[in-house]
Each structure stands twice: as structure tokens, then as C-alpha cells.
Amino acid sequence: MPNSCHACENTDSATKTLSARGVRLTELRRDVLQILHHSKHPVGAYALFDRLNSKGKASAPPAVYRVLDFLVDQGLAHKLHSVSAYTACCFGPHAHMAAFLICRDCGNVDEIKSPSLSAAAKHGFQVEDLVLEATGLCGSCQ
Ligand SMILES: [Zn+2]
Ligand SMILES: [Zn+2]
Ligand SMILES: [Zn+2]
Numbered sequence: 001m002p003n004s005c006h007a008c009e010n011t012d013s014a015t016k017t018l019s020a021r022g023v024r025l026t027e028l029r030r031d032v033l034q035i036l037h038h039s040k041h042p043v044g045a046y047a048l049f050d051r052l053n054s055k056g057k058a059s060a061p062p063a064v065y066r067v068l069d070f071l072v073d074q075g076l077a078h079k080l081h082s083v084s085a086y087t088a089c090c091f092g093p094h095a096h097m098a099a100f101l102i103c104r105d106c107g108n109v110d111e112i113k114s115p116s117l118s119a120a121a122k123h124g125f126q127v128e129d130l131v132l133e134a135t136g137l138c139g140s141c142q
Pocket of ligand 3: 107141
């Protein structure tokens with residue numbers, strides 16, 4: 001198998017990071033991560049079940065949800081609430097605040113470094129988790 005696939009390299013390096021953390025990447029975790037890395041657009045949980053099924057890897061929905069939660073906890077994926085879908089993290093793997101630009105026309109999603117949270121700090125508030133989702137039109141859809 002030619003190892004020129006950038007998405008597969010991402011999955012490999014995430015796998016190595018997890019094992020360095022002492023976290024076991026089960027086959028299902030790896031499969032889900034690989035699907036996310038290969039998908040240009042965020043993937044909904046049901047689309048994930050379908051892809052796993054079509055690869056002959058039938059899985060119960062609760063198991064897939066647990067895997068998705070795990071990947072989010074590990075900083076490898078983000079949940080986009082506005083489109084009810086998951087996307088592989090571009091800057092991980094570590095927990096961090098994320099900001100997304102979601103095109104409502106083509107469905108393209110870009111992850112950007114999140115804006116500063118100095119306003120929260122001024123209120124003496126310590127932010128632990130934040131996912132910003134901006135919807136609009138991307139450069140090529142305008
Ligand atoms: Zn690949
Ligand atoms: Zn991220
Ligand atoms: Zn677009």
C-alpha cells in the first residue's frame with residue numbers, strides 16, 4: 001500500500017500520540033478516526049454508522065457515540081453542534097479551544113485558531129471548553 005495519503009499519515013501520528021499517552025486505540029476507535037481524517041466535511045454519527053457498516057464493521061450506535069466522545073476528550077476531534085457532526089481536529093492532538101468557519105452553501109469547514117478570550121478573563125472566568133462555530137459563505141461560494 002503506497003503511503004502517500006496525508007489523511008492516513010494523520011491517523012498514524014494520532015495513533016502514536018495516543019499510545020505515548022498510554023491510551024489504547026481499539027479497532028473501532030481507529031476506524032472512526034480514519035473516517036474523520038479522510039472526510040473533507042464533518043461527519044454525522046449516522047453517516048459514520050453507515051460507513052462502518054459498508055466496510056462490514058457493523059457497530060452499535062452507543063459504541064460509536066462512546067468512541068466519538070473519546071476522540072473529542074483526547075483532542076483528536078471536535079463536535080460541531082450547529083451541524084450535528086464531527087470533524088477531525090487540525091491542530092491537536094491536545095484539548096484546546098476551537099473555532100470553525102462553516103460554509104452554509106458547500107458545507108466546507110475550516111478550523112482556525114480561536115480568538116483570544118481576554119473578555120472572559122476580565123470577568124474572572126476561567127474557560128475550560130469552548131467551540132466557536134461561525135456560519136456563512138466561504139470564499140468560493142460568495
Ligand atoms: Zn488514506
Ligand atoms: Zn482542534
Ligand atoms: Zn462554500
